[in-house]
Amino acid sequence: MPSIAGSKKLKRQMAPMFWGISRKRPRFVTTVRPGPHGKNVSIPTKVFLRDMLKLVTTAREAHYAIYNGKVKIDGITRKSIHHGIGLMDVIELDGVSDAYRLVPGNGHILHPIKIKNSEKNVKLVKVTTKSTIKSGKTQLGFHDGRSLLSDVKINVGDSCLMQVPEQKINEVIKLEQGSKVIVTKGVNAGQVAEVKEIKEGTFILPKRVLLSFGQREIEIPAELVMAVGKKEPIIQIA
Numbered sequence: 001m002p003s004i005a006g007s008k009k010l011k012r013q014m015a016p017m018f019w020g021i022s023r024k025r026p027r028f029v030t031t032v033r034p035g036p037h038g039k040n041v042s043i044p045t046k047v048f049l050r051d052m053l054k055l056v057t058t059a060r061e062a063h064y065a066i067y068n069g070k071v072k073i074d075g076i077t078r079k080s081i082h083h084g085i086g087l088m089d090v091i092e093l094d095g096v097s098d099a100y101r102l103v104p105g106n107g108h109i110l111h112p113i114k115i116k117n118s119e120k121n122v123k124l125v126k127v128t129t130k131s132t133i134k135s136g137k138t139q140l141g142f143h144d145g146r147s148l149l150s151d152v153k154i155n156v157g158d159s160c161l162m163q164v165p166e167q168k169i170n171e172v173i174k175l176e177q178g179s180k181v182i183v184t185k186g187v188n189a190g191q192v193a194e195v196k197e198i199k200e201g202t203f204i205l206p207k208r209v210l211l212s213f214g215q216r217e218i219e220i221p222a223e224l225v226m227a228v229g230k231k232e233p234i235i236q237i238a
Contacts, residue, residue: 007031008030008031008033008082009028009029009030009031010028010029010030010031011027011028011029012024012026012027012028012029015029015031016040016041016043016109017108018043018108018109018110018111019043019047019051019052020051020052021047021051029047030044030046030047030059030081030082031044031082032044032082032083032084033080033082033083033084035082035083035084035145036084036086036144036145036146037084037085037086037087037089037144037145038084038086039084041086041087041109041110042084042085042086042110043084043085043086043102043110044081044082044083044084044085045062045066045071045073045078045080045081045082045083045085046059046062046063046066046081046082048085048091048112049062049065049066049071049093050062052112053100053112055093055096062081063081065093065094066078066079066080066081067079067081069094070093070094070095071091071092071093071094072091072092072093072094073085073089073090073091073092074089074090074123074144074164074165075090075092075120075121075164075165076164076165085102086102086110086143086144087102087103087104087109087110087143087144087184087226088101088102088103088123088124088125088143088144088226089101089102089123089144090115090119090120090121090122090123090164091112092120098114099114099115099116099117099119099120100112100113100114100115101113101115101119101123101236101237103182103190103237103238104182104183104184104185104189104190105189105190105238106190107189107190108189108190109184109185109189111190113236113237113238115235115236116236119235119236121163121164122161122162122163122164122170122235123161123162123164123235124159124160124161124162124173124226124228124234124235124237125142125143125144125146125159125160125162126142126143126157126158126159126226126227127140127141127142127154127155127156127157127158127159127160128141128142128143128156129141129156130154130155130156133149137149137151138150138151140152140154142160142162143226146162146167148167148169150169152169152172153172154172155174155175157175157207157222157227158172158173158174158175158227159172159173159175159226159227159228160172160173161173161234161235171234173227173228173229173230173234174227175195175198175209175222175225175227176195176198177195177196177197177198178194178195178230179194179195179227179229179230180192180193180194180195180227180228180229180230180231180232180233181193181194181195181209181211181225181226181227181228182225182226182228182233182237183211183220183224183225184224184225184226185224186220186224188213188218188220190238191213192228192233192237192238193211193212193213193225194211194212195209195210195211195212195225196210196211196212196217197209197210198210198222199219206221206222206223207221207222207223208220208221208222209221209222209225211225
């Protein structure tokens, strides 16, 4: 019977550049299956271990580590080689003292950095949706596929410092004038800037933010930035 969830492999030439894989040989590579992050903004757990971190050298070693529950993402053991790891996800490996976080950097939308052990139980999430359900409660949707019922006063575009895997909001970071943001996509991906002005969207133009990188200022869509702190980033992002 055919698979109902799509192909398990992808031609290497079609894989995102930030995966860091060879482009021709072998012909195929493991792909991301439906999950918390989009296909073009995440990396399969298997490829992350073998090609990005280079903690294993073969697919067989990657399979052994993943299927035996040695990989935790945001505090939850993941046993799928196809699970997509995306922006701000925290990765822990059994037997390895270092914990990693995926952030924009080095010219790519995703780049692994080592983080302190004190930060492996928290992550930044961006609010992408906000709605009121039948009970009158507010439901928040985040960039990593999470949803949460909360009475916290927050708007779409703001960020939260969330405790994982408990999904508890520790702090709210407003996207407002004077706050610090990180650019998540484009040629400026990974750069931290200060918000100088927020321009509301129109029927034609999306909501935009004017950013200051010291002596340089640019204006980009608000969907391309994530609030990371008030004066300084609240957690390690570089």
